[in-house]
Each structure stands twice: as C-alpha cells, then as structure tokens.
Amino acid sequence: MTVVPIDLFASSIHLRQGGTIHARKPAKDPDQDAWQLTAFHAKTDADVHADHWEIHPEAEKIVSCLIGKIRLYLRPELPGQEEEVIRLTAGTAAIVPRGRWHRIELDVPSNILTITLPHGTRLQKRTGP
Numbered sequence: 511m512t513v514v515p516i517d518l519f520a521s522s523i524h525l526r527q528g529g530t531i532h533a534r535k536p537a538k539d540p541d542q543d544a545w546q547l548t549a550f551h552a553k554t555d556a557d558v559h560a561d562h563w564e565i566h567p568e569a570e571k572i573v574s575c576l577i578g579k580i581r582l583y584l585r586p587e588l589p590g591q592e593e594e595v596i597r598l599t600a601g602t603a604a605i606v607p608r609g610r611w612h613r614i615e616l617d618v619p620s621n622i623l624t625i626t627l628p629h630g631t632r633l634q635k636r637t638g639p
Contacts, residue, residue: 526545
C-alpha cells in the first residue's frame with residue numbers, strides 16, 4: 511500500500527468501525543456510519559452556519575480551533591438559562607456533549623477541525639439575537 515499525503519482542507523476523513531480510514535472529497539451526504547474528521551477554512555460566520563443550531567444525537571463532537579479565534583455556543587438545556595460560550599484560540603478544543611445543540615461564531619478568520627459521527631445530525635434555524 512502506498513502512503514500519500516492528504517490535504518485535510520480538501521478531504522473528508524472517515525474513521526470506520528474495524529479500524530479502517532478513508533479519505534475522500536467532502537460530500538453533502540457523508541458516510542453516516544463512520545466518524546468524520548473535517549478541517550476547513552472559515553472566513554465569515556456564514557462558513558460555520560452561525561445562524562443555525564446543530565445537534566448530533568448519536569455522538570459527541572470535538573471542535574478544535576487550529577488557527578484563529580472562535581466562540582462555541584451551547585444552547586441552554588433548560589428554559590431561562592443563558593447560552594454557554596466557550597472561547598477557543600489556536601491549539602484548543604472543546605467536546606460538545608452528545609445531543610447538545612451548538613453553533614460557532616468567528617472572532618477572526620480561522621482554521622477549524624471537527625470530529626463527530628454525523629448519523630442523525632440536524633440543523634435548526636436560530637431565532638432571536
């Protein structure tokens with residue numbers, strides 16, 4: 511087997527059960543049964559769909575800021591609570607609990623890496639401020 515470099519910003523890495531790893535072009539319909547590692551350049555909030563909440567009911571998610579500065583928001587679990595804000599700078603990460611609504615906003619253009627199991631992922635348009 512020939513080992514070749516993989517451009518993480520142009521590929522989606524799928525970590526499959528049984529220990530195999532596949533790199534392929536990012537697709538709108540990801541492999542739902544494999545953990546997915548995704549690295550991307552984000553220049554504006556639109557690149558991280560900051561106007562939507564996201565949830566992964568099947569697994570936790572790691573969000574890492576490789577370069578730049580971002581804010582990870584967690585939706586309140588109970589009515590009347592405030593959003594939690596986790597500030598991530600270059601080289602830091604946070605784990606979003608399974609089934610927790612979350613979103614990202616940029617402080618500056620950033621390179622971000624995420625890992626999650628996409629099965630069941632949903633987006634919900636954010637309302638309010």
